[in-house]
Amino acid sequence: MEIQRKCQWCGKPFIAHTMVTRYCSKSCNEKAYKEKKRKQRLQAYEERQNEQPMQEVGIVGSKLYLSPAETATLLGISRATIYRHMAVGIIRALQLRGRTIIRKSDIEKMFDNAPDYKKRNYGRKQTALYYTTNEVLEKYQIQKKTLYRRCKLYNIPKVEEGSRVFYNRSLIDKYFADLAEDINPASYYTPEQVMEKYNMSRNAVITFALRHNIPRINRHHEVYYSRAHIDAIKEKQEKLNPDYYTYDEITKKYGLTKINISYYVNKYDIKRFKQGSRTMVLRSEFDKVYTEHRDGTYTPKKREKKSDMAKETFVIPEGYYSSEQISTTYQMNRKTICRLCRENDIPKISHGGFNYYEQLSVDRFFAKYKAADNIKEWIGAEQMEEIYGMSKDARCSFVHRHKIPSRVVYGKVQYSKDHIDIIRNGGFDQREKYYSVTEAMEKYGIRRDDVYNYARYNSIRKMHHGKSMFLLKEDFDKVMAEKSGI
Template identity: 35%
Template sequence: MEIQKRCKYCGRSFIAHKMTTIYCSPSCNNKDYKRAIRQKQIADYCDAHPEDKEDTPKDVLHGKAFLTPREAAKLLGIGKSSVYRELASGLIKAVQMKGKTLIRRADIERLFDNPPAYQSHSEKKQEKREYYTFRQIMEKFKCSKKAIMTRVEKYNIPKVYQGRNCFFDRALVDVHFAQLIADIDLRDYYTIPQLEEKYKMSHAAVLSFVTRNKIPRITQGRTVYYSRAHVDTLKGERESIDPNYYTYAEVMEKYHFSKDQISYYVHNYEIDNHKQGRFTVINRKEFDRIIKERMETNSLEKEKERRAKLPKLNAIPEGYISVAQIAEKYGVTPKHVQAKTREAKTPKLVIKHLNYYNEAAIEQLFNRDPEKFEVPKDYITAQEIAKRFKVTVHHVHGRTREANIPKITVKHVNFYELKAVEVLFAKNEASEELQKNENAEWLSGTDVEEMLGITTCARRSFVSRHKIPSKKEHGIAYYLRSAIEDVNNTLAKYSDQYYTVEQICEKFNMDRDKVYGMLRYSNVRKVHEGRFALFLKEDIIKMIHERQFT
């Protein structure tokens, strides 16, 4: 049987299977039962206590001049807690006595004499700030609701609730969500698929790599872009240079500029740059910003305004000379003059598109002959270091900069502390005794490998283990031939009857610690020849066999 009925409690239509069914669900049945019980209890209490029946506001007053908070709440038609809240805020005045709080009726009526204009909550919010809804943020910044909540929590953007709606401060959202719609140069970034393809990595390996190394990233929609400079530096495809800086080669590859064009931007717009090793590096953000501004339509007007502000001169002031005159006077190229004046930030005048410099400042800048001033005691120039230790001047500059060698500058010439330089380049120089020995013969690493018939790794181990005297010249290591031959002769002399520790390790497949442990507690006969300890083969073989069969 199916009968369409209307629920006695909620009033909704439903299909009943019995004539006696009057509720659509057990929930409505329970609620209606509880309502009937409650109404019966109230009626029974009112019958038993007629004096406690709820009075109307007019009955409560009875001409009273003073009211309790409960009576004031009934008079105003609000809750008792609201009355107490207004008492605390000072809107309604009251007197607290022991066990009772009284409110003057005249004070309540006076509140309505000159009330302020009514204003809704939403209007109050709009006076202070403007707000976004979820949908507006999703449409403007092309992101999901989950992405919005993630950024809101990350940047602590306050939320404002009005009924069921949630609003976010427009100014803060524009600042922290701008990255999602910003124009980016894809040449400076990798996507995850590009990293997987280039470095043969799985998706999980890429995520682990960028998280572990904290690679800067930009997220737009569902695509994540990772900084190309940081990734290439860590993967070894780029020199160990701060990823926040460009090298000249990177700028030339990205923007197809010549070196002169790059130098023009760097020096005319005063972009942050410095030397790092053998590279001149340029601040990445500043350079990109300048290029972006130059690409705009009004860049030409800005350049005209900048040039208009420069002092206009037609006659060359006394005491100023041109770049060509400087180059001719000091025997250098015009490019060298431009580089040195930029480096020293020498003031200049621009007259008819030509640069002119103060003659006194130029003379001080180019007066670099060490013979014209007193050389500091116990200090040495980079050229002298390069000549003594057989390295290039460029190598000297790099090593001294990395080691923070103390230096002083006299007329733009750097002098380095001699003791610190000798300590730094000690490995490059042979001992004084060997330097005085004119008959000392030196072999390169390749010659040693051919002589002994060993690999490069074995040669390095050999010269380190036997402490072969060495020196470096122009980056190439040389070893003393007589020392190598002495080692070979010593080993050959006792090779028939004695083992070295290295030979024991190799023959019996043991490590050095284990060999030393066995020799320490065994009576193995041995001889000492110079730096070498040689052990009798007969005793070694006997000891090994005893250990194998015990």
């Protein structure tokens, strides 16, 4: 049986196969069922609200003594706030066998002697004028990140009032004034103008500006480059020295590829220099080398050796250390020293491929790597494990627990043997008069818990050294004698 019907939920026509089908799909059926249940719950809630009588103010107002909950209802605040006011003495209360009672007349007296109302002050001075964030963004046509960056750069404070932020108007106008100035088109190029005038791609323009440190300004998400600087560099590049070839000129004249030209220039040490993106090669030398090389008559020229007297000796500047001096003082390799100085911005000067670091900054930073002078003997990690029979984890735990002095010598960790021996031997005066917990266990054949119980419940004099406990032999022997006599 097929019946043409209209869905009671979505309104679409569909073919029903029973007389009671009202929905076109399972989805519409579920949605209609949920809507029906929602209406039933809403109707039940409204019926319960109508059945419950409205709370009358007189029920609380007629009482002379109130509970904290009733006081909270009367004042329209939370019960926790009432308890805080009672704790600081704002509201007087009386406790009677677990019940807290507040006199209503005391609540009313609070309003009789109430101080004058003062408007909350969020930090804005009445004598100064302020911008909101949106006002700054709209006036100078900038983004929020630009506002935040400039405020951090020029230390412009912000004042917060709730969810709103204000900035001092005079400081904003002072440090943001350059953003409001109009760009003089006679003094600046846009990237598109540079691309069009000099036939460059956008990436080439960006690389050119970075390589030559072209002054630029950013204005409203646009970049402007100094016209005078770009024109000066480009004009200089365009003026070619007639005594020099470019690679393109050599290719046209001799039919050589760039690889062939580079071979001749590098192998025969032909004089050249860089002019912008071009490599300029001396005409006379290249013509001579290529012609003689092609004819087989070329004789390589002898390179003059520089005399040892011509070498200049560089003297380390006063107030600076060389890497070797730091390496010798703190017993580190040069690679580690260069890395630490680079990561921590130690001031330096460079000459001839060597770095020299400021003495004051080096002494201040590397002081923590310098070992104590009073330690006479040091042992390595492997020696410590072998001498004292420790595993690697036991060694690390022992060194950390007892704070054994250590140092790093050319990447190898060493520990103070004197401190290790002191800790291993007890580490305090008259050690021979005391038992350690282990020694007491071995002598009397008792458990560790028994040793601690005897020390706790008897008058045994103890000494704590580090995290270890030591018991006076005289007192412990006396207690054990009494225990054995029983």
